Amino acid sequence: MPNATxxxxxxxxxxxxxxxxxxxxxLVSRSLEGAQQCLFSQDYGTxxxxxxxxxxxxxALKDFANESFRFTLFKWAEELDSLGRIQDLFNCYEQxxxxxxxxxxxxxxxxxxxxxxxxxxxxxxxFYKALKLRPDFPEAKENFYRVANWLVERWHFLMLNDHGRxxxxxxxxxxxxxxxxxxVLDIGTGTGILGMCAKMxxxxxxxxxxxxxxxYELACEVLSANGMADSIKxxxxxxxxxxxxxxxxxxxxxxxTETVDAGLFGEGIIETLIHAWKHLLLPPPNTQQPLSSxxxxxxxxxxxxxxxxxxxQCREIRRHHRLYASSVGGLDLSAVGQIYSPVSCLADTEDxxxxxxxxxxxxxxxxxxxxxxxxxxxxIDFNNVQELEGLCSREMTQLRLYxxxxxxxxxxxxxxQLHLDQDNHLSTGPEEDTCWEQAIYPIQSPFNTxxxxxxxxxxxxxxDSYLRLCCAAIIRDGHTFxxxxxxxKILTANPEAELCSALASLQTNQEKPSCAxxxxxxxxxxxxxxxxxxxxxxxxxxxxxxxxSTGRSQPSDTELDPIYVLDVSEGFSVLSLMAAQLGxxxxxxxxxxxGLVQAYSSVEKEHHQTMLRLLAKGNGVLESALEFWLSxxxxxxxxxxxxxxxxxxxxxxxxxxxxxxxxxQKLLEKATLARCLLEDGGQIFPERxxxxxxxxxxxxxxxxxxxxxxxxxLGFNIAPFINQFTVPVHVFLDLSTLECTHLSEPxxxxxLDLMNSTANYTDNEVKVRVNTSxxxxxxxxxxxxxxxxxxxxxxxxxxSHWKQAAVVLQQPLTVSRGEWVxxxxxxxxxxxxxxAVKEGLGDDDVIREAEPVTSxx
Numbered sequence: 001m002p003n004a005t006x007x008x009x010x011x012x013x014x015x016x017x018x019x020x021x022x023x024x025x026x027l028v029s030r031s032l033e034g035a036q037q038c039l040f041s042q043d044y045g046t047x048x049x050x051x052x053x054x055x056x057x058x059x060a061l062k063d064f065a066n067e068s069f070r071f072t073l074f075k076w077a078e079e080l081d082s083l084g085r086i087q088d089l090f091n092c093y094e095q096x097x098x099x100x101x102x103x104x105x106x107x108x109x110x111x112x113x114x115x116x117x118x119x120x121x122x123x124x125x126x127f128y129k130a131l132k133l134r135p136d137f138p139e140a141k142e143n144f145y146r147v148a149n150w151l152v153e154r155w156h157f158l159m160l161n162d163h164g165r166x167x168x169x170x171x172x173x174x175x176x177x178x179x180x181x182x183x184v185l186d187i188g189t190g191t192g193i194l195g196m197c198a199k200m201x202x203x204x205x206x207x208x209x210x211x212x213x214x215x216y217e218l219a220c221e222v223l224s225a226n227g228m229a230d231s232i233k234x235x236x237x238x239x240x241x242x243x244x245x246x247x248x249x250x251x252x253x254x255x256x257t258e259t260v261d262a263g264l265f266g267e268g269i270i271e272t273l274i275h276a277w278k279h280l281l282l283p284p285p286n287t288q289q290p291l292s293s294x295x296x297x298x299x300x301x302x303x304x305x306x307x308x309x310x311x312x313q314c315r316e317i318r319r320h321h322r323l324y325a326s327s328v329g330g331l332d333l334s335a336v337g338q339i340y341s342p343v344s345c346l347a348d349t350e351d352x353x354x355x356x357x358x359x360x361x362x363x364x365x366x367x368x369x370x371x372x373x374x375x376x377x378x379x380i381d382f383n384n385v386q387e388l389e390g391l392c393s394r395e396m397t398q399l400r401l402y403x404x405x406x407x408x409x410x411x412x413x414x415x416x417q418l419h420l421d422q423d424n425h426l427s428t429g430p431e432e433d434t435c436w437e438q439a440i441y442p443i444q445s446p447f448n449t450x451x452x453x454x455x456x457x458x459x460x461x462x463x464d465s466y467l468r469l470c471c472a473a474i475i476r477d478g479h480t481f482x483x484x485x486x487x488x489k490i491l492t493a494n495p496e497a498e499l500c501s502a503l504a505s506l507q508t509n510q511e512k513p514s515c516a517x518x519x520x521x522x523x524x525x526x527x528x529x530x531x532x533x534x535x536x537x538x539x540x541x542x543x544x545x546x547x548x549s550t551g552r553s554q555p556s557d558t559e560l561d562p563i564y565v566l567d568v569s570e571g572f573s574v575l576s577l578m579a580a581q582l583g584x585x586x587x588x589x590x591x592x593x594x595g596l597v598q599a600y601s602s603v604e605k606e607h608h609q610t611m612l613r614l615l616a617k618g619n620g621v622l623e624s625a626l627e628f629w630l631s632x633x634x635x636x637x638x639x640x641x642x643x644x645x646x647x648x649x650x651x652x653x654x655x656x657x658x659x660x661x662x663x664x665q666k667l668l669e670k671a672t673l674a675r676c677l678l679e680d681g682g683q684i685f686p687e688r689x690x691x692x693x694x695x696x697x698x699x700x701x702x703x704x705x706x707x708x709x710x711x712x713x714l715g716f717n718i719a720p721f722i723n724q725f726t727v728p729v730h731v732f733l734d735l736s737t738l739e740c741t742h743l744s745e746p747x748x749x750x751x752l753d754l755m756n757s758t759a760n761y762t763d764n765e766v767k768v769r770v771n772t773s774x775x776x777x778x779x780x781x782x783x784x785x786x787x788x789x790x791x792x793x794x795x796x797x798x799x800s801h802w803k804q805a806a807v808v809l810q811q812p813l814t815v816s817r818g819e820w821v822x823x824x825x826x827x828x829x830x831x832x833x834x835x836a837v838k839e840g841l842g843d844d845d846v847i848r849e850a851e852p853v854t855s856x857x
Contacts, residue, residue, distance in 0.1 A: 028058045032065070035072065044076035048092060055099050062099065069096070070105060077113065089113060104133040108140040115143070120150045121213035142831040145727040151214040152725035154704050156190060158435035159258075160722065161703040165426055165435065166714050170197045172301050172420035173256055177201035180295045181254035185209070185280060187239045187272060188259040191718050192219040195232050198256065200715070207248045208234040214725075221721045240275050251282045256301045262358040262428065263439035263467050264305055264380075264416050270388055270465045273300060277385040284383055300382045302418045307378040308429070309414040309469060311456055313407035314368040317359065319528045319799075320521040321411075321442035329533035329578045335618025336611050338516035340444045341524055345470040355468045357521070358437040361413055361430035363737040365798070371409060371450060372401040377460050377469060396461040398472070403454040410448070412458065412469050414439040441469045445483035450474060517611055522659045523572045525801035532793045532801075533578065536685065539787035540565075540579050540651065543683050547650055548596065550681055562598035564643040566629060569655040570664075572608045575685075576601040577615055579651065580625040600629040602639055640673045648679035654754065656689055657783055657795060660731035661805030663689075663752075663830040671754040684754045686785045691750040691832070692796075693781035695821060696806075697774040698740035701730055705808045728807055728833065735780050735796060735804040743772045743815065749781060750825050750832070763826045767839060770821060776813040779823065779834050780806040807834040 031054035038047035051069045055062055062069075073096050080089040093110040100106050111126030124147045130140035159165060173194065177184070182204045186195035189208035199206045210216040216236040223229045235247050244250060255276050259267040277284070281298035318324065323339040326332070333339075345355045361368055377399070381387050415438045418426040428436035450456065455475040461468050473482045519527070526532075547563055563583065567576035576599040583597030603609055609628055616626050629639065643649060652674045658664055674684050702708055706726040707719035747768050753759040782796035782804045795802035813836050815821060822839040825832065 024057050028054045028061070031057075032061075035068070039068070039072060042075075044072055044079055047072045048076045052095060052099070059099075066100070066103070069100075070103075073106065074109060077109075081113070086117065102133055104130040104137050104140060107133065108137065108143060111140075111143060111147075115147055120147055123147055124151050124214055138828040138831065142829065145729065145831075148725045148727050149731070151212070152218075152722065154730075155435060156722060157706055157726075158704055160191070160193070160707045160713050160718060162435040164433075166193070168420055168424040168426055169194060169256075169258075169301075170714055172424045173197045173254075174201040175421060175423070176254050176299065176301060177203045180293055181299065182295050183207075183250070183252040184254045184256060185239075185248065185252045185276070187255055187257040187276065188267075189219050189234060190215055191722055192222045192228075192232070192234065193713065193716060193718060194256045194258070195234075196223070196226060196228055196716050197714060198254070199228055199231055203254075205252070206232045207252065208232060209237050209239050209242060209247075210234065211236075211238045218721055218724075222716070222718055225717050225721065239272055239280070242280060244279065248280070251280060251298070253282050253295050253298055254301065255281055255298070258302075260305075260416075260418070261439075262437045263356050263414065264307055265462065265465050265467050266356075266439075268465060269382075270391055270462075273382055274385065274388050276300070277388070284385065302420045302426075303383055303422075304379070304381045304419045305416045306376060306419070307380075307414060307416045307467065308374050309377045309412050309458075310370050310374045311372040311401055311403075311409055311450075311458075311471075312361075312368045312411055312413050313371055313405075314361075314364055314410045315366050316364045317368075317440060317442055318408065318410045320525045322444065322446075323524055323527055325528045325530050328527060328530050328574065329537035330581060331533075331574055331578060331615060331619055333527070333615065335614045336515075336517055338446065339524060339527070340516055340518055341442065341521040342518055343440075343442050343521065344444050345441055345468045355466050356414070356439040356441045359440050360437045363734060365734050365736050368413070369405060369407055371403055371405045371407050372456065373404060375399060375401055375458075377414065377458075378462075378467065391462045392465060394462060396459050399458045399460060400475075401456040401458055403450045403452055403456060406451040408448055409443050409450050409456065409471065409474075411443055412441040412471065414441065414467070414469060439467075441471075443471050443483070445471070447474065447481055447483060451476075517607060519572055522801060526572070527574070529799050529801045531797065531799050533574070535787055535791045535793050536575055537578055537582070539685065539791040540575075541582055542788060542790070543651060544579075544582055544597065547681055561647075563596055563650040564647060565597055565599045565651045565653070566602070566640075566643070566649050567600065567653040568602045568629075568639050568670075569653060572603060572605075572611070573601065573653075573655075574612070574615065575653050577612055577619070577621065577626055580616065580621050581619055583625060584621055597625065598643075599626050600643070601626065602629045604628075604630050640670065640677060642677060648682065649674075649677050650679055650682045651685060652678065652682075653685045656686060656754075656785065657802055659802055661733060661782070661795070661803045662729070662731060663827075663832065665830045667830055668752070668754075668757075668760070669829075672757060675755065675757070683788070686787045686792075687753070687755045687789075688786040689752045689754070690748055690784040690786065691752075691781050691825075692746050692784060693749045693779045693823075693834070694746045695743040695768055695770065695776045695815075695836075696738075696740040696780055697743055697777050697812075698738060698806075699777070700739045701778045701806060701808050702812075705730055728810070729831075730778070730806045730808055731803065733780060733804045733806055735782070735806075738780070740778075740780075741772060741774055743770055743774050743776055744768045744821075745771060749779075749823065749834070750827060752827075762828070763824065765822060765824050767820045767822050770815045770817055770819045773816045774814075776809060776815055776821060776836055778806045778808045779836065780804055781832070781834075807832070809836060813838060 031050045035047045035050035038050060051065065051072055055065060073092065076092060077089050096106050107126050108130040111123040114126060115123035127140050127144035127147055130137055131144055177198055178201065184198040184203045184206045186208040189195050189210045192208060195206050195208040210219055213236065219234055223232055223234065237247065259269045259272055261267045282296060283298060285297045321341040321343060323333065326334065343354050343357045415428040415430065428434055428438065430438055456471055457473040457475060459470045459472045471483055473480050544563060565576060565579040567573055569575060580597050580599035601612060612626060616623065654670055654674065656664055656667055671684060706723045707713065713719065747766060749766060750764050784792050784794050786792040794800065796804055815838060820839050822837050824835045
């Protein structure tokens with residue numbers, strides 16, 4: 001018989017479900033209402049909890065509440081960030097992405113927080129996911145391009161395009177494997193190319209390790225695409241953390257690696273190889289048993305290296321590492337003593353300093369002059385573990401270099417020859433066509449002029465597994481001048497005692513302060529840019545005269561309101577002090593009253609503030625005329641505020657262009673807010689920025705931007721995977737030394753008016769006349785920064801501390817002389833994009849013809 005209780009059970013269940021639905025709906029309704037009330041009272045944390053509850057109970061409401069939920073999440077995240085509750089912030093985003101797994105805005109925002117916290121690999125994954133969800137999402141695109149430069153550095157493309165380097169590594173690996181090295185470990189595998197070379201050569205076992213999460217995942221894709229995912233085991237580890245048998249089953253007979261930088265040891269190859277010999281490699285061949293099988297012994301590729309160097313004169317290196325401008329914009333800079341970059345090999349420098357920087361000597365503006373003959377600094381055998389272990393304890397070597405050319409000793413330039421085996425060698429020398437840069441050891445001493453017949457005493461050591469070369473002394477006519485004796489003690493954070501002593505010496509007209517300050521190399525180059533500071537001084541003086549004559553005419557017995565000036569430049573800046581000095585210096589212009597300007601600087605580092613105080617004292621500016629703005633604001637993220645409740649700014653100085661050649665992020669938003677904070681007649685500096693560019697053909701830019709050609713690299717399919725990290729905008733260019741052919745004259749591409757938002761636009765089209773036939777591969781661009789209608793500076797001048805940038809076209813455009821190219825320029829926030837097409841322009845075409853730009857514009 002049918003179950004007689006079936007129908008009544010369904011009835012009870014149905015009624016219970018109705019009651020549950022009613023309770024759920026009531027709870028959802030109250031939660032949404034509570035969320036709105038909390039938003040109104042700016043209680044974002046509680047509002048977020050209400051939304052989580054409501055949308056988990058009623059997923060059908062997600063589309064309806066999406067915008068409000070996003071707003072709540074972002075506000076609550078800002079609050080958590082300001083409170084330092086980072087884990088809570090990430091937990092909130094994880095909850096949000098469980099609700100909205102395909103919301104590209106939330107995914108991108110999570111990536112922004114991760115990137116700001118230093119989690120670049122994870123940030124890139126979120127930006128990449130956001131782009132997959134919405135390929136035309138401009139914020140995600142800009143973020144991904146920025147982080148891609150961190151994750152897959154441009155040298156990966158250069159190396160894969162360096163056919164000579166690739167072929168020599170392939171030959172050395174093939175020779176070793178065919179000689180009996182049957183098990184191979186590729187340390188720092190990158191794309192996996194060296195491990196695949198070993199497998200193709202016939203190695204029975206191949207292992208690889210990679211620390212970068214991004215490169216590890218990329219290598220896994222490459223191995224799969226080349227059918228080697230099952231035959232090469234790759235682990236996401238640093239080799240120092242690898243163990244047997246956990247990560248690899250047995251010791252290997254061959255380690256291949258290229259964990260070297262321009263200074264040879266900077267990537268940690270010494271520590272890496274010592275660990276490998278002790279824990280991962282078979283023992284080296286026994287010289288007393290020369291007939292031992294290669295499969296039973298271990299070896300390393302590269303087998304060793306020889307380091308070379310030369311003393312050079314180079315103005316471009318000098319202006320980034322030593323202050324040579326005695327004054328800028330009317331400011332005497334001698335009050336702070338010596339200023340140095342953080343790149344130093346002196347024995348008494350702080351641990352925070354770096355022993356060297358890197359440059360491609362062949363591309364330095366103005367070139368370089370060799371002051372000595374090249375010398376050999378060091379030989380190292382990577383197959384000798386005792387030599388590796390003794391390197392850091394090895395006694396310092398002293399070399400005497402004879403000066404063959406009179407000049408200024410600016411640096412020691414260093415390169416090396418990598419001995420892959422007895423037959424294959426790679427040189428990173430400045431005259432080689434190579435993907436490598438050279439290591440630069442700047443000379444920090446003010447005693448740096450040498451003449452023929454002098455000897456330079458160079459000390460070579462290896463401290464902390466870094467190769468260190470230091471110019472210790474110059475020997476002239478039998479007299480030895482020790483360079484470290486003329487270098488003052490470097491002053492960094494919280495130097496109160498030294499500051500008091502320095503100020504006292506200024507008051508008593510005694511000797512200038514003996515302390516020295518450390519600035520970043522870009523900040524030193526900025527101070528050495530006298531043209532920029534002098535132009536700013538003239539523009540600011542013009543504004544002060546205008547404000548005094550039009551807005552501050554009061555009876556003589558009435559105290560004048562000060563002219564408020566705010567400098568929100570990034571890093572170290574003396575512009576606020578220059579404005580304050582103009583308020584005291586009546587000799588420049590009799591219309592400016594002493595003490596009229598109240599200047600505020602946004603520098604936050606203590607030693608930056610100390611430098612400005614010393615400079616103010618040394619230049620006759622009262623301490624009260626220059627204040628540090630961040631001590632007046634509660635929230636560092638809200639720097640742009642009124643100077644006082646009833647006051648407005650007379651001038652606001654914005655830092656518009658990054659050193660790398662890009663427009664600073666959120667520049668237009670800052671300019672919009674700044675305009676609201678200006679008094680009548682006030683001004684933003686700069687008031688206008690004009691972007692200039694030109695058509696060029698440059699194989700160099702192509703090689704540095706993506707793996708070129710359709711042929712596989714050494715027979716392996718790599719390009720499609722690493723080229724995912726190609727970015728269309730190449731930064732930190734020096735256009736004056738870039739190997740390229742100019743196909744057009746410079747033209748104006750775009751303009752930004754920071755004082756008048758109605759004059760701005762988001763896209764522009766110009767037509768450019770081709771004056772040289774060729775292939776348009778890139779459009780380099782730079783800026784003319786108009787401080788006011790009369791004074792401007794270019795980021796493409798000889799003394800510019802800014803670099804240039806270039807948009808690299810996905811497909812080169814073949815053009816002939818006399819043809820026209822239409823450039824479509826778009827500016828989204830701070831991200832510029834340019835497309836180029838060949839045009840047959842007719843009479844009715846509305847595209848404006850770009851006027852050629854002269855060097856004076």
